[in-house]
Amino acid sequence: MKIFSIFLLMVIFCTCVRASDLEKEDRMRAQVADYVMDGEVVFLKSGLRDFLSIYMASEAQEVKGAVIILHGRGLNPNWPELVxxxxxxxTEYAWDTLSIQLPVLDNDASFYDYMDILHEAHPRINAAVEFLKQKNIKNIILLAHSCSVHTAVYWLYENPQGGVNGFIGIGMGSTDTGQPMRKPFPLDKIYIPVLDIYGENDFPSVRNNAARRLNHTQQAGNTKSLQQVIPGSDHYHSENNAILLREIVDWLESL
Structure with missing residues (x-):
């Protein structure tokens, strides 16, 4: 009876632990890979599985480094609106880019659901860094938008020697209504340069926590860190992609 009870508890626990939707990711991968016109589709290894990434090399004579790009929740590494x-x-400003596919859930999944699988993406970031290092790229920047900012920040916090020299967070603090962040970003413990950039008309969860983020970033003490607001822009910067790019490039050139 005792053994059966333990077994039953294990079954209940296992069914409660959320995991990403691999079948959905495979479908997305097939749809996206065939339509990549700019850049090279590469499949990087994470554990026993590989995952879709898109590498694009700059044609500049002297490349400044590479930017790893993390897309928003449930999207893909070639998302047309921002990624x-x-x-x-x-790449037009002498930066290579590597945009990677993150784990996905079903369409009804919430912010908290995605927080439950946050660490599934960490080996993928490790694989992306290693891929760039094998190309002898040493100056690596991590860029994340929306929900993937949570993934990126905690990867940086847990991997202070992870090989990344700077972080760009676009729309930091994005959540669902009624699902606030369980704890603030540990930006006071991330000592590399951080660009916190968001839109004037961004989500309330992003705007309302801007002062706290700035305070924590300043506590980390890196003088190259910056918080930037794009006037008139929303969370997706739909009409301001060129401005967003220019702000990011200006910050990169300041490092």
Whole structure:
């Protein structure tokens, strides 16, 4: 009876632990990979599985480094609204880009659901860094938008020697209504340069926590860290992709 009870508890626990939707990711991968016109589709290894990434090399004579790009919740590494303009646009300013597919859930999944699988993406960031290092790229910047900022920040916090020299967070603090962040970003413990950039008309969860983020970033003490607001822009910067790119490039050039 005791053994059966332990077994039953294990079954209940296992069914409660959330995992990403691999079948959905495979479908997305097939749809996206065939339509990549700019850049090279590469499959990086994370554990026993590989995952879709898009690498685009700059044609500049002297490349300044590479930017790893993390897309928003449930999207893909070639998302046309924000990811594509950045992954292609940065190459025009002497930066290689590597846009990677993050784990996804079903369409009804909430912010808290995605927080439950946050660490599934960490080995993918490790694989992206290693891929760039194998290309002898040493100056690596991590860029994340929306929900993936949570993934990126905690990867940086847990991997202070992870090989990344700067972080760009676009729309930091994005959550769902009624699902606030369980704890603030540990930006006071992230000592590399941080660009916290968001829109004037961004989500309330992003705007309302801006002062706290700035305070914590300043506590980390890196003088190259910056918080920037794009006037008139929303969370997705739909009409301001060129301005967003220019602000990011200006900050990168200040490092």
């Amino acid at each position: 594509y303009p950045l992954r292609t646009g940065l």
